[in-house]
Amino acid sequence: VPLDELSIIDRYFRPLAGKGAFGLTDDAGVIDVPDGCELVVTADMLAAGKHFLRDDPPETVGQKALRVNISDLAAKGATPLSYILSLGLADDTDDAWLRGFTEGLRRDQESFGIELLGGDTNAIGRGIVISVTAFGSVRKGWMVHRFGGRPGDMLYVTGEIGAGAAGLALLKGEAGPWDAASKQEQDQLVRRYRVPAPRVELAPALAEFASAAMDVSDGLVGDCDKLCAASGCTAIIDAETVPLPAGTVPESETALAQLLTGGDDYEILAAVPVAKQDGFSATAAAAGVPIACIGLLIAGTGPVSVVHEGRPLPLRRRAYVHAMAGKP
Amino acid sequence: VPLDELSIIDRYFRPLAGKGAFGLTDDAGVIDVPDGCELVVTADMLAAGKHFLRDDPPETVGQKALRVNISDLAAKGATPLSYILSLGLADDTDDAWLRGFTEGLRRDQESFGIELLGGDTNAIGRGIVISVTAFGSVRKGWMVHRFGGRPGDMLYVTGEIGAGAAGLALLKGEAGPWDAASKQEQDQLVRRYRVPAPRVELAPALAEFASAAMDVSDGLVGDCDKLCAASGCTAIIDAETVPLPAGTVPESETALAQLLTGGDDYEILAAVPVAKQDGFSATAAAAGVPIACIGLLIAGTGPVSVVHEGRPLPLRRRAYVHAMAGKP
Numbered sequence A, B: 001v002p003l004d005e006l007s008i009i010d011r012y013f014r015p016l017a018g019k020g021a022f023g024l025t026d027d028a029g030v031i032d033v034p035d036g037c038e039l040v041v042t043a044d045m046l047a048a049g050k051h052f053l054r055d056d057p058p059e060t061v062g063q064k065a066l067r068v069n070i071s072d073l074a075a076k077g078a079t080p081l082s083y084i085l086s087l088g089l090a091d092d093t094d095d096a097w098l099r100g101f102t103e104g105l106r107r108d109q110e111s112f113g114i115e116l117l118g119g120d121t122n123a124i125g126r127g128i129v130i131s132v133t134a135f136g137s138v139r140k141g142w143m144v145h146r147f148g149g150r151p152g153d154m155l156y157v158t159g160e161i162g163a164g165a166a167g168l169a170l171l172k173g174e175a176g177p178w179d180a181a182s183k184q185e186q187d188q189l190v191r192r193y194r195v196p197a198p199r200v201e202l203a204p205a206l207a208e209f210a211s212a213a214m215d216v217s218d219g220l221v222g223d224c225d226k227l228c229a230a231s232g233c234t235a236i237i238d239a240e241t242v243p244l245p246a247g248t249v250p251e252s253e254t255a256l257a258q259l260l261t262g263g264d265d266y267e268i269l270a271a272v273p274v275a276k277q278d279g280f281s282a283t284a285a286a287a288g289v290p291i292a293c294i295g296l297l298i299a300g301t302g303p304v305s306v307v308h309e310g311r312p313l314p315l316r317r318r319a320y321v322h323a324m325a326g327k328p
Helices: A003-017 A060-077 A095-112 A162-170 A184-193 A200-209 A220-232 A255-263 A274-287 B005-016 B060-075 B095-111 B161-172 B183-194 B200-209 B222-231 B254-260 B274-287
Strands: A027-030 A037-047 A079-088 A115-125 A129-139 A156-159 A212-216 A234-240 A265-274 A293-298 A305-308 B029-031 B037-047 B081-092 B115-125 B128-138 B154-158 B212-216 B234-238 B267-272 B291-298 B305-308
Touching: A003 A095, A003 A115, A003 A293, A027 A079, A027 A115, A037 A060, A037 B081, A037 B128, A060 A079, A060 A184, A060 A212, A060 A265, A060 B254, A079 A095, A079 A200, A079 B037, A079 B128, A095 A115, A129 B037, A129 B081, A129 B095, A129 B128, A156 A274, A162 A255, A200 A265, A200 A274, A200 B128, A212 A220, A212 B037, A212 B200, A220 A234, A220 A255, A220 A265, A255 B274, A265 A274, B005 B095, B005 B115, B005 B200, B029 B081, B029 B115, B037 B060, B060 B081, B060 B183, B060 B212, B060 B267, B081 B095, B081 B200, B081 B234, B095 B115, B115 B212, B128 B212, B161 B254, B200 B267, B200 B274, B212 B222, B222 B234, B222 B254, B222 B267, B254 B305, B267 B274, B274 B291
Parallel strands: A037 B115, A079 A115, A115 B037, A234 A305, B081 B115, B234 B305
Antiparallel strands: A027 B037, A037 A129, A037 B029, A079 A129, A156 A265, A156 A293, A212 A265, A234 A293, B037 B128, B081 B128, B154 B267, B154 B291, B212 B267, B234 B291
């Protein structure tokens, strides 16, 4: 018996509906923005075979769809509120997939205090496409932008860089600086690819101390290029100061570059004025978020310089880019 | 040369960015909800071959993607503010398609006073998937719901019912009550399928006078079932009072049922208490929106009764449903 949209909503999505969703029985939801706050909105679309693998467990697909959006909210200093889920299902998407997917959503709704506000479910033929629009709140005027960084500001990154790219490469059987990882380390790298850990605990520190911030989703170097372009400056990153995940041993500069330009980190890159470094570090430590100072913003334009052992690190690419076809 | 996401944003989407979008250079946008208002959020996903035809002009695809969402906002009594666009492009989507699609968006942003707030662009392989999340504002507590209708309330519908379904059938070469339409009438029916006309002018009248409302997108009868279910009652529709579009001549009850249960109308179905009928009619007339009284809500549960020449109209389906595959 084919499932229709209404029975999918009844069975899988209604239990996830939060305040303002009217039990998903209406055509729209309502967001009540807390007094003195403004609403921050972000969106990420995930497609099977592009942003997750077709045989990834559906629970982790649901978690990833939410977490990549929550990561954007955190980088803007915002607290998660709710989300809209538009879902394009393949003709052969079955009940088991939907059950796992919504179980992943349920778990992360609880972990991150975010609720389903509404959405749309469709059969689209081939592939699965997940489109999430997520909402967060921030004190009015306190959203952290990509712009706002100034020459002299120090550059920080949370956690470790390269775990997501390493996990994806391991799943694809590609060689690289993760080859010597133990079974347990490999599992952890794969886990980081499938279920990123958005740094929501850092949001208040960013709102208070950062001059600019963004989440690192397409590779540290390329994303730093974007922050600098928006801030009207450039930067130097000292590659030796960038924390790398356990199990990755970059024995060549090529291998190191693979980690610094891979995608799927969902860590946060932040610029912090020198006078605010102590406050930022202390607040991050109190929040339990590991941070590392990896360089600084400098006057100028153009791509960020990545230095390794005192010399420019050769980079064959700067970011993980999903190429788009077309005739410009 | 393949287009990448950044050049697509630069070329096509940045010119559409509105207030709060930060020129699409950030990871999130900000919505400032007018004082005393609440934010109404709705979402619709459109997939090539399902919600529009692969050879529909890209301008009309852009217009339809926005208008189906604006129609939901209007039915809730809300004024359009902004929208998020997540776009999954096919590997062979070319520059001409993007140019036409964004031209359609631009035109309708102007027509409906709505601005692009942000989004995401991806290559997803096959097909095109368009996911829009739209925002509107309504006076706090004045959103019109599907629930709220009471037995005795009169049922109204705007415009004409069946034009969208007739237009789609004509494009597919399917026979029906549109067979005798003149070339000009056929063009108009096809136009209504491709470019629906959301009833934004009626939003204030709905907020003031309607007890319940929704837009008619999946067929009048099935959508009326939904409004009644949410309102805890049922209804009688007098088929002879439902306005049909020029060029459609339902010579059989089967043909009449095709029009009343086809999709893609994007008209508004509203329940109005008897004491408010005069106010509703006068306000709709002043706004230039044609309305017709087509029945009334009655106590009870279950499917709405459609009466034709005093007898129940036989209905082989109640709504246009995109079947979903799956193993429940």
